[in-house]
Amino acid sequence: xxxxxxxxxxxxxxxxxxxxxxxxxxxxxxxxxxxxxxxxxxxxxxxxxxxxxxxxxxxxxxxxxxxxxxxxxxxxxxxxxxxxxxxxxxxxxxxxxxxxxxxxxxxxxxxxxxxxxxxxxxxxxxxxxxxxxxxxxxxxxxxxxxxxxxxxxxxxxxxxxxxxxxxxxxxxxxxxxxxxxxxxxxxxxxxxxxxxxxxxxxxxxxxxxxxxxxxxxxxxxxxxxxxxxxxxxxxxxxxxxxxxxxxxxxxxxxxxxxxxxxxxxxxxxxxxxxxxxxxxxxxxxxxxxxxxxxxxxxxxxxxxxxxxxxxxxxxxxxxxxxxxxxxxxxxxxxxxxxxxxxxxxxxxxxxxxxxxxxxxxxxxxxxxxxxxxxxxxxxxxxxxxxxxxxxxxxxxxxxxxxxxxxxxxxxxxxxxxxxxxxxxxxxxxxxxxxxxxxxxxxxxxxxxxxxxxxxxxxxxxxxxxxxxxxxxx
Numbered sequence: 001x002x003x004x005x006x007x008x009x010x011x012x013x014x015x016x017x018x019x020x021x022x023x024x025x026x027x028x029x030x031x032x033x034x035x036x037x038x039x040x041x042x043x044x045x046x047x048x049x050x051x052x053x054x055x056x057x058x059x060x061x062x063x064x065x066x067x068x069x070x071x072x073x074x075x076x077x078x079x080x081x082x083x084x085x086x087x088x089x090x091x092x093x094x095x096x097x098x099x100x101x102x103x104x105x106x107x108x109x110x111x112x113x114x115x116x117x118x119x120x121x122x123x124x125x126x127x128x129x130x131x132x133x134x135x136x137x138x139x140x141x142x143x144x145x146x147x148x149x150x151x152x153x154x155x156x157x158x159x160x161x162x163x164x165x166x167x168x169x170x171x172x173x174x175x176x177x178x179x180x181x182x183x184x185x186x187x188x189x190x191x192x193x194x195x196x197x198x199x200x201x202x203x204x205x206x207x208x209x210x211x212x213x214x215x216x217x218x219x220x221x222x223x224x225x226x227x228x229x230x231x232x233x234x235x236x237x238x239x240x241x242x243x244x245x246x247x248x249x250x251x252x253x254x255x256x257x258x259x260x261x262x263x264x265x266x267x268x269x270x271x272x273x274x275x276x277x278x279x280x281x282x283x284x285x286x287x288x289x290x291x292x293x294x295x296x297x298x299x300x301x302x303x304x305x306x307x308x309x310x311x312x313x314x315x316x317x318x319x320x321x322x323x324x325x326x327x328x329x330x331x332x333x334x335x336x337x338x339x340x341x342x343x344x345x346x347x348x349x350x351x352x353x354x355x356x357x358x359x360x361x362x363x364x365x366x367x368x369x370x371x372x373x374x375x376x377x378x379x380x381x382x383x384x385x386x387x388x389x390x391x392x393x394x395x396x397x398x399x400x401x402x403x404x405x406x407x408x409x410x411x412x413x414x415x416x417x418x419x420x421x422x423x424x425x426x427x428x429x430x431x432x433x434x435x436x437x438x439x440x441x442x443x444x445x446x447x448x449x450x451x452x453x454x455x456x457x458x459x460x461x462x463x464x465x466x467x468x469x470x471x472x473x
Contacts, residue, residue: 031445031449034141034449034452035119035124035445035448035449037137038129038133038134038137038443038448039117039118039119039124039126040057041054041133041136041137042115042116042125042127042128042133043115043117043126044057044115044133045105045115045127047101047102047104047168048101048165048167048168048169049077049078049165049166049169050077050101051079051100051101051165051166052076052079054100055073055100055163055165058100058140059071061140062083062140065083065144065148066147066151067084067085067143068083068085068086068087068160069082069083069084070082070084070181072162072176072180072181074176074180078165078166078176079100079165080162080163080164080165080173080176080177081162082095082160082161082163083140083143083160083163085146085147085150085155085159085160086155088158088184088185089158091155091156091157091158092156092157092188092467093157093158093159093160093186093187093188094158094159094160094187094189094190094191094382094459094462095159095160095161095185095189096139096143096159096160096161096162096190096191096192096455097161097163097164097174097191097192097409097410097413098135098136098139098162098164098192098193099136099163099165099166099167099168099173099174099193099409100136100163100165101165101166101167101168101169102127102132102133102168103131103168105127105439105441108439109439109440110439110440111440112126112440114126114127114439114441122444122445122446123442123443123444124442124443124445124448125440125441125442126442127441128441129442130428130436130442130443131436131441134426134443135193135424135451136163137452138425138448138451138452138454139161140161141452142452142453142455142456142458142459143159143160143161143455143459145452146159146456146460155462156467157462157465157467159462160185162177162190164177167408169369170369171371171412173409174409174412174413175412178412178413178416182413182416182418187418189380189418189420190410190413190421191420191423192408192409193408193410193422194213194214194404194408194410194421194423194424195211195214195402195424196211196423196425196428196433197210197211197390197394197428198210198427198428198429199427199429202276202277203277203281204277204279205276205277208276209394209396209397209398209427210273210276210397210398210399210400211387211390211394211397211398211399211400211425212269212399212401212402212404213383213386213387213399213400213402213421213422214401214402214404214410214422214423215376215377215378215379215383215401215403215421215422216263216265216344216375216376216377216404216414217344217403217404217406217407217408217410217411217422218314218341218342218343218344218403218404218406219341219342219346219348219370219371219373219407220339220340220341220342220369220371220407221339221340221342221348221351221367221369222338222339222340222368222370223337223338223340223355223365223368224335224337224366224367224368225246225335225336225337225338225364225365226246226334226364226366227242227243227245227246227249227333227334227362228332229242229332241330241331242322242330242331242333242334243322243334245362246334246335246336246363248360248362249359249360249363250320252358252360253315253338253355253359254315254317257303258308258312258313258314259313260301260302260311260312261311261312261343262289262311263310263311263344263345265344265376265401265402265403266307266310266311266402266403267289268401269310269401269403270288270289271286273285274286274287274288276398284296284297285297288300309341310402310403310405312343313340313343313346314341315338315339316338316339316341317336317338318337318338319335319337320335320336321334321335322334337368342373344373344374344375344403345373346373348370348373352365371411372411372412372415373415374414377419377420377421378419380419381465382421383421385458385465386399386421386423388458388461389454389457389458389461390423390425390454392457393450393453393454393457394427394450408422410422424451425451425454426443426444426447426450426451427447427450432444
């Protein structure tokens with residue numbers, strides 16, 4: 001990074017802090033409107049492939065805000081759109097990305113119905129409040145507010161929101177946009193879903209918020225494990241049957257100790273955390289990948305440890321089924337679905353080979369979905385501009401690059417050669433995170449409003465950036 005850029009980034013961060021202290025940020029339209037907007041979005045029961053109703057609503061909303069709009073859809077079941085400050089041109093384009101679909105929500109166990117859009121207990125409740133209707137609402141409202149405040153301005157950049165479909169299943173919407181439209185739009189950077197702010201990360205500073213902007217993420221691999229046995233039909237007469245073979249195979253992989261591997265992004269993250277901790281503990285954390293310190297740090301990386309999911313491939317059994325005609329009838333076919341999340345750079349072919357050896361020859365393994373692997377997006381000036389925006393809204397926070405232990409459309413964009421970061425700029429805790437893809441998903445209103453402020457501050461920071469020397473992807 002040049003000295004000139006370093007000076008610029010320092011100044012832009014200083015300006016952001018001054019703006020924050022002066023309370024110069026005006027929330028989009030008003031807080032009540034922003035809350036009602038997300039409440040409305042959480043009433044749409046649009047699973048993957050069924051996004052048309054929310055697509056139609058948001059398309060009309062975008063047009064009503066005076067934003068440039070493009071329909072990027074391809075069929076009756078694939079809905080995508082982009083909203084921009086201005087039509088595409090040779091100006092550098094920064095894209096926020098989010099998805100329109102949500103995972104299935106059964107009403108059982110919910111305090112408030114999952115598609116009621118309930119506003120209660122200082123939260124907005126509903127499926128998608130965090131994943132991913134909340135971030136989509138934050139992005140759109142920040143974009144619309146900036147547009148309202150800069151109608152007459154000639155800006156040297158463009159900003160937009162890309163909303164895609166079917167992210168929760170196989171990422172078809174993002175694949176289509178990459179194939180048909182993204183080279184034409186040619187964004188210099190994309191910001192999708194990803195890290196949030198957490199406390200209790202640094203032992204000596206439990207109240208210090210740490211925001212992780214993801215620069216890489218795990219690769220999803222969904223597998224069907226199936227056992228078929230032509231056995232006797234009555235459950236009192238046979239000890240050889242499909243369900244038993246399946247369960248024995250699953251136990252083999254559940255009992256296998258996780259193999260620990262440190263990705264370069266994780267190594268950098270541990271070094272950063274060690275520097276924040278300081279002292280002897282910080283020194284040990286910085287060098288925790290060394291076997292010299294393994295007696296002190298191994299608990300952090302083994303199953304259940306603070307960083308276990310960041311240093312190993314994981315298996316989660318999400319479905320088990322063995323259909324019979326009656327409780328005393330033996331199933332002839334049993335299967336399970338396993339969601340594997342693999343560290344970047346893992347060989348899928350070798351992983352499957354070793355897995356089949358582990359499971360044995362009484363079951364078959366069939367890939368259902370293989371996600372995209374991609375090289376990490378190295379932090380650049382746009383990363384720092386987002387960090388500056390976070391610092392201005394959360395003045396006593398730290399922002400670090402990290403490996404996202406889940407998966408998203410971000411890797412689809414990275415694999416296509418586009419610099420992509422993941423950030424959901426809200427503070428969360430373990431209780432809140434446990435609601436994602438679970439019952440009682442909700443987002444605190446204050447966190448949601450601060451998320452809007454963060455996106456808006458980021459766009460405002462772009463006004464101080466010198467785009468005469470554009471950053472290469």
